[in-house]
Amino acid sequence: MISIPICSKGCPTGMLSQFLLSRILENYPQVITNKNVFTLLQNEEFYFNCYQIASILKPVKELTNILEARNANLADCFIGLIKLGAKINQIQPGNQWKSIIIFNYNRRLGEFINNINILAYWLHPLYRGFGLKQIALNKIYETASILWHDLGNSEESCLNLLMEMRYWKRKVVPYDLSFNSIQETPMKWWLSINVQENETDQLQELALLLFSIVPSQAVCERNFSMLKWFLGERRTNLTLLKIESMAKIRSYYISNTDKEIHFRNKNLSEDELRKSIDKSVVTYDIFENEILERNENLEQENLNRSEENTEDENISSTILNINQFVNLTLPEFLSTGNNLFESITNRSNINERNERGNMEYNPISLAQRILNEENN
Incomplete structure (x- = not known):
């Protein structure tokens, strides 16, 4: 078995990778079975490009x-x-x-x-x-x-x-x-x-x-994730005040689970309870989801088409x-x-x-x- 020094991020160390791969090609050529890979590993420009991308x-x-x-x-x-x-x-x-x-x-x-x-x-x-x-x-x-x-x-x-x-x-x-x-x-x-x-x-x-x-701030990201839990995938029309009130109620009950939710199963952990609440409260209608998904797919196709047109115009740009x-x-x-x-x-x-x-x-x-x- 051939071992290659691996850095803490799980990639071959930059200074040794080219040398080690060259030794492998010399001593164990049968390991590389793909001809394209074999040719690529012998190309000096390949390593140079990899180094620049890594930088x-x-x-x-x-x-x-x-x-x-x-x-x-x-x-x-x-x-x-x-x-x-x-x-x-x-x-x-x-x-x-x-x-x-x-x-x-x-x-x-x-x-x-x-x-x-x-x-x-x-x-x-x-x-x-x-x-x-x-x-x-x-x-x-x-x-x-x-x-x-x-x-x-x-x-x-x-x-x-x-x-x-x-x-x-x-x-x-x-x-x-x-x-x-x-x-x-x-x-x-x-x-x-x-x-x-x-x-x-x-x-x-x-x-x-x-x-x-x-x-x-990571807290903001968690709050927005919670908003998705409130709104689901329906295009609801909730006012800012109502969303804020819902967020406060959720935060209160999560912080005071033992006191406020007396009927909960004492054997459930907090994470298990949250998952149970998520499954019971957030329910989606299949028909509505299909319509929503179809509309979103159309919007995504239009967006991708627009980005492709922009990319064709600008992909050759070399100016930052x-x-x-x-x-x-x-x-x-x-x-x-x-x-x-x-x-x-x-x-x-x-x-x-x-x-x-x-x-x-x-x-x-x-x-x-x-x-x-x-x-x-």
Whole structure:
């Protein structure tokens, strides 16, 4: 029996796989019975392509784990997209998988990239928007202005925020502090900004709000799974208030099973009880399911047809859409260390301010005014 070193993830170790397979072909050629496989294993380009694809899967796995953590932040989303895009950019043009990878990356990019994530990246004390192109920088001021307006702040306060953003861009005091990516997080760094007594720092408050947002949470996924249990596969028309009430009732009874459900079989475990409830409560009409399934199949066919048309138009593309916003060729984005991803361990509650001032103003026009002054 031939043994091959296996890594912890169940795959042959990258450094030894080609060497070991070559030894097998030399010493035990009868093991490989398929001629196509035999020819493929002798092709140097095959191993090179596998290595490049594996280099893409690594940042994908890292990004997935990071964004599912409770301490993830919005900047992590954009940083992960940059790292993944930089890895894809390094694939050799001759690789047959490159155009397919780029197509799928571009197709999913629109679901995750937005101006708020870019703003969080710009406010990250390690990066400070490093590598962003002018088209992205112009949107940052507008996004911050709109957010500040929607938070109920006056025109004067919004103008102060935009001025502080200019100071931040130039690393003017108090935004000139160094950032230790090992001992600090973006939240801790922004909390360390010193503000004079009886004064407020609008940019600090906005940054703390952004870095307090967790982009993904497993609890939310479980809640949505529970909603599917409520709705089933019927297209019911339940109001938000009713769904919320149902969720509260379910949570209460699950938490107080022993006290509230007296008739339950004491020999049943909690998991067995839940399965019994699921089977007894959620019942589906076969006829309705057939109609629903038929309609969904038609919708899926239309969706697949639309995606196939789009794929035919874009599959040959070799340009990453994120290049519109970021210069991926910068060496700082090619780092493989995990220190690029910072986490939040603290949360800060910011007291709301009641200000008197002009509340009827256009935040985009205000941002454009500051940008024009900046460029002149």
